Amino acid sequence: MGENIIRIRNVKKIYQMGSESIPAVNGISLNIRQGEVCCLFGKSGSGKSTLLNLVAGLEKPTEGQIIFHKKHIERMNEDQLADFRQKYVGFVFQSYNLLPTLTALENVTLPLIFKSVPVKERNERAMEMLKAVGLEERATHKPQEMSGGQQQRVSIARAFVNRPPVVFADEPTGNLDTRTTYEMMDLITGLAKQNNQTLVIVTHDLELSEYADRIVMLQDGRIEKIEDRRKGKEETETAAREKGTAGKAEGEDGHD
Amino acid sequence: MNTKDLISMAVRNLLKRKLRTVLTVLGVVIGTASIVVMISIGIGMNESFAKQLEGWGSLQVIDVSPSGGMSYDEESGRMKQEKKQDPLDAKAVETFKQIEHVEAASPVKTSYFMIGAGKYVADANIMGIDPAAMEALGYKVEEGRALTAEDSKAIVVGGGVEFYDPKLSWEMRYSSEPPQVEILDKKVDVSYDWSYGTRYADKKLKTTKMEVVGTLSAEGNDSYWVIMPIKELEKLQKARDDWEKSKYGGNSSSNRNQTKEFDEVRVKVDKMDNVQAVQQQIKDMGFRASSLTDQLEAMKETTKMLRIVLGAIGAISMVVAAISITNTMVMAIYERTREIGIMKVIGASLRDIKLLFLTEAAFIGLAGGLAGIVVSFGVSQIVNLVAMQQGSNMTSSIPVWLYAGAVAFATGIGILSGYLPAQRAMRLSALTAIKTE
Structure with a gap:
């Protein structure tokens, strides 16, 4: 896995609700590596979306x-942030956020239009x-003429069209049924891996973490646990293999 | 984001909300049309004044006369002796010619001679000018031609110069219609003997034969004049002085005619708009100067108040239109908050957002301006038609600059009205915007 593309250092986000301070993110430090699929996992209110x-x-x-x-992103002004988003970042949202008056193709070209x-x-x-997202037939369709899954595909195409180093996905499958969810996750992680793009997914659905290289579990604005699935996967795979052979051997032994 | 995409996106957004766009544009149309029509009526009034004055003479000509008399001092409210300046001589004429915007300058000397055509005579005011400058000085030659540099024994006679039979008594002269005398292209007799044609005339005196090469219009300030090359006039004056001396002896009746000073200098300016400036320059040299534009200015002054009121009526409707543009754009931002947020998140710069809204507002202004001038043209035609039927001089005239200016102004108003909403759209937080459902 590549070097750290994003470094988060002791970040806090505190909302003031009247006299009460609510820490949504309460001192998180995390490195996100180039090319990884990082999943921010947690229950509602855990601070994952805020992060x-x-x-x-x-x-x-x-x-x-x-x-x-x-x-330093936290030091950028509005202009610099706009420039940063244009050059380095793609977004996929739970509610697709397509422009309803534009066709699928126009929605996908929009980031390129802003980039002249x-x-x-x-x-x-x-x-x-x-x-790439399998919607070339629907290029001239408007969002309301498409299913939720199709709309999310358009939004994925829009997020990746500019080939940004990082794509953020906030509950990308929250509005989709199970089958479409897997299709969508295959698509989005596939695209990211293809170009070695970093993908940060926010979800509360543990099944999605199947697709992640690392799972960052959040609770009450803090990191509860980081699970390195890649290492873990490799480990379990090796372990299983070993276990398997061992078991087989045992079994053979047992039978014999 | 490039300009083409910006414009096409702005136009699309406007077309998306057709009815509201059309209504807002309509406001601008009314605003633009009322300003243009009101201004055009002001211009029309001034033009009809100018036309009226042009009947009297050229508006581009300044009459310069020598100073040195008494004049009214505005500061003290008393009459005061003007200090004597340079003489109004050939040198002064040359100086005038050097002033910027001056096309021609001619010295003028006037005299009073008799003109004889057959058995009829006329008492004529003679104006001697530089014949080369006659064309430029704007004399309204009706028939024939103006004097040219080559002319010497040639005159142009004003249409108001009346001939009469000198043999008739006064009573008979005034009770009968003036005779129609054909003089164009004919030779006439010019005499400085005031008794010419009567039995008291000096029989030994020879008249000067001169050809009438043209006639002036019977209307206007110059109609009672006979125009002649100044050299000829000076010759005649000298001959007259000699004749008077020999006849009556002693002092000549008109000493002044022998000085090098002219009675007047006529200065032709290239454009009417420059007349006042040139006139002021000449005044600053210490001469007296007047022109028909003085009257025009005075007329304009009297209608100034009316024109201001008319303009204000137009301006008010434009202000209303501007407010309605702002309102439309603010509404649009409320409706499109989410859209703005999405655009910001997927890479629109602050400038893109601001320009998009400004462009939309500018297009409302532009469309309103263009439709507004079309409407103005129609209204202007109607005003003129009504004015013609009523015989009123309240006509409407729209010069090209007013059309162009109105479109530019309406567009400018659009941009100005859109500025605040655009600023607001730009400042919207992307996050809150996309959270808006």
């Missing part, structure tokens, strides 16, 4: 540092992306 918003520069931390490559990519090139790239 994602902080890392994506949508909110400012009350305390702490968030460093993307060598840039010439018409021909951006249409080609957007079409390519739509093909």
